[in-house]
Amino acid sequence: MKHKPIIGLDDAFGSRAKALRSMQGKMLDLFDQAGYEEVIPPIFERPDALKSGAGRFLADQTVVFSDPAGAGTLAIRSDMTPQIARIAATRLQAEKVLKLCYSGTVMLARPDVRGGSRQQWQTGVECLGVAGAAGDIEVMHLAARCMMAAGFRKSVLQVGHIGLLKALVAGCEAPLESWTALLARRSPDDLRELIASESIAEERGNALLALAKGKGDEQWIAASVGKYGADFDLAAKELLDLVHEVGDRVEGDVSVYADAAVMPRFLYHSGILFAGFAEGVSQALLYGGRYDAMMKAHGRDMPATGFSCDLWALLDTV
């Protein structure tokens, strides 16, 4: 074999290629019917465009190379959301509301999971310029429909809010990513060590441990209002209102519930966060949330929310 396939990069052919195209068609039709216009960004960007307001994890996952045509250093996208932010802040800056969808390959410097793929066929939507909860509600309903359209009969949308964690760890020396890493593993034992290393009030420490123990449900969030300051209360109210609003009107067999320990996949979210799961599937099918701060970092201060999934993963698990 003269050219061996690269480890972690798949080729699709035969029935799998057909199934991928069919799945892509279903998703793009769904987004089109919901009023989302397709954008097809290039696979390369300037590294700064991909990293602006996108957090360290995304930067670590981005492959960069020197452009032989002289454009300097270029990066292969590891996430398409920063590209949408760049387009909204440049070529589409005249439009106040943007509802955009996309479907393209992204490349990770290393697999997300052991033995996993380094490429994802990221497919999703971004709703920009819609203030308040309306945008979140719209994209979460679309996320629920996306899981149904992919063929998952019984799904769950787990909804959190990064503002809750930010309020609890405000003033701590450890960076936010240290807290999100431990809460993503829901490990109270490791979290206890980090809490002990910080001068954090006992009540706040106990609240963090409750999140790690999986107790940060709707009841806990409601009972916590008034205890951890105005920022916590604001996030809690936003989350609880949203869960009710989305849950009341969601189509199909999709459960929507609040979990204060839902953590972002990438650290660019600044508000509501959600993850989609389906019965019998081993990992989250989609991730989404609000990322107003990234838009600001791109020079266009506007509300932004969206979600995306990986077509390869959808197809392999459906």
Add this chain to the structure above:
Amino acid sequence: MPDTRPLTIALSKGRILEQTLPLLEAAGLTPHEDVQKTRKLMVDGDVDGTPVRFLIIRAADVCTYVEQGAADIGVAGRDSLLEYRPHVYEPLDLGIGRCRLCVCGPKALVEAGPAERGSRIRVATKYDQLAIEYFQSQGVQAEIIHLYGSMELAPLVGMAERIVDLVETGSTLKANGLVEEVTLCDISSRLIVNPASFATRKAQVQPIIEKLRLAVEARDKG
């Protein structure tokens, strides 16, 4: 409509299993066969009358079964969790299978002092990532020699200058003329949960976590 598939719980074979069973019993999780004697790899059981099934597998494989969703819940060593970093939740330290992850070496070498900054040494281990990270932090370039067991032999036959391995009593080290140099971390077994199982089957999974938490607390108090 609630999910009616039986919950699947992956248990580590061997010494850990012996220490896990009393906790399972205290939490009302009952295998219908003696899992220490049966040669079956999958055993039916129940939790307070609701069917569950137990998988009896190698300790290092528990993370994989749970991460892949083949098991909803498992009991895995912290050593495997640190080395493989699977995407699983770790809601409870069961406080069993206690030992230490250590750097060890021949007595004379260890007494001569730690490997010099900038030097290159050979390290026999099955914890490749943890060994690399530790020696990198010390400015030492480690050539990892991956072994699946009996690490203590590697320095004796001149294949490595150090090993990174679990140490419980230290008697195997002593019998082979090795001593501990550094403890990297304390190890015990943890309850692990598949994130999707937690999301889609929370009503079944959360009570099991809580029952085991109470069983651990009761054991530690008693």
